[in-house]
Amino acid sequence: MENPVFVEVDEQGHFHSACLHWEGMPRLSWEMLSAAGYLHPPLYEGFTFMERGVQRCTVMMTIPQHTLHPRWPAIITQVTGHRLLDCWVRAATTALTTFCEQHPLEVVLTPFRLFPTVDEADPLWRDRMNNSHILATIDPVGTVGTTARCMNALYRL
Numbered sequence: 001m002e003n004p005v006f007v008e009v010d011e012q013g014h015f016h017s018a019c020l021h022w023e024g025m026p027r028l029s030w031e032m033l034s035a036a037g038y039l040h041p042p043l044y045e046g047f048t049f050m051e052r053g054v055q056r057c058t059v060m061m062t063i064p065q066h067t068l069h070p071r072w073p074a075i076i077t078q079v080t081g082h083r084l085l086d087c088w089v090r091a092a093t094t095a096l097t098t099f100c101e102q103h104p105l106e107v108v109l110t111p112f113r114l115f116p117t118v119d120e121a122d123p124l125w126r127d128r129m130n131n132s133h134i135l136a137t138i139d140p141v142g143t144v145g146t147t148a149r150c151m152n153a154l155y156r157l
Contacts, residue, residue, distance in 0.1 A: 014047045015084060025092040028112075028149060032096060036106045037068055044091060046084050056080060059087035061095055075099060109135060112146070 006021040018041040019026035030041040046059035063075040077095040081087045100107050120126070136143050 012047070014045050017044050017088070018042070019044050019088045019092065023149070025089045025096065028146070029092040029096040029099075031146075032099065032107065032110065032112045033063065035110065036066070036099075036103065038063070038066060040064075042095065044088050046087060048084065054082070056082060057084045057087050059084065059091045061088075061091040063095055063099065072103070075102070109138060110146075 007015050007017040009015055018030070020030060020041055026044070033042070042061050042063045044059055044061045046057055048055060048057040050056070058078065058080045060076065060078045062077075065074045066072040075095050075098050077091045077098070079087050079090045079094065081090065096112070100112055
């Protein structure tokens with residue numbers, strides 16, 4: 001049996017991956033996207049370079065246009081940092097936050113409804129928090145599990 005390929009490197013030295021080979025934000029974002037009807041996980045493309053003698057990397061992640069919802073735009077996220085793994089996580093977090101902002105009705109009954117948590121004074125976020133007991137009633141195990149996994153991923157970030 002062949003070993004699965006988690007990361008591929010092309011001829012330009014760019015790293016390509018779906019980033020599903022470890023627990024964290026890339027896997028959580030794929031769970032949200034698959035629940036919204038996406039058929040394939042987004043692909044991450046990253047490359048490393050030197051800038052003023054410091055190792056840097058850039059990752060671009062694209063969530064393609066949804067096949068069943070042609071009015072949903074593609075979400076393209078690009079982040080730059082020092083480590084490839086951290087950039088993959090930041091790209092997934094940014095894309096997940098953008099998706100939740102753009103499609104609140106798709107995430108209203110999921111634990112992801114609490115993204116983004118940018119401003120606690122935001123009335124929409126407060127409304128989502130004040131009604132979180134509904135989500136806990138509908139799916140208590142899924143809510144606690146997903147919330148814990150998100151907190152763990154954010155803590156490691």
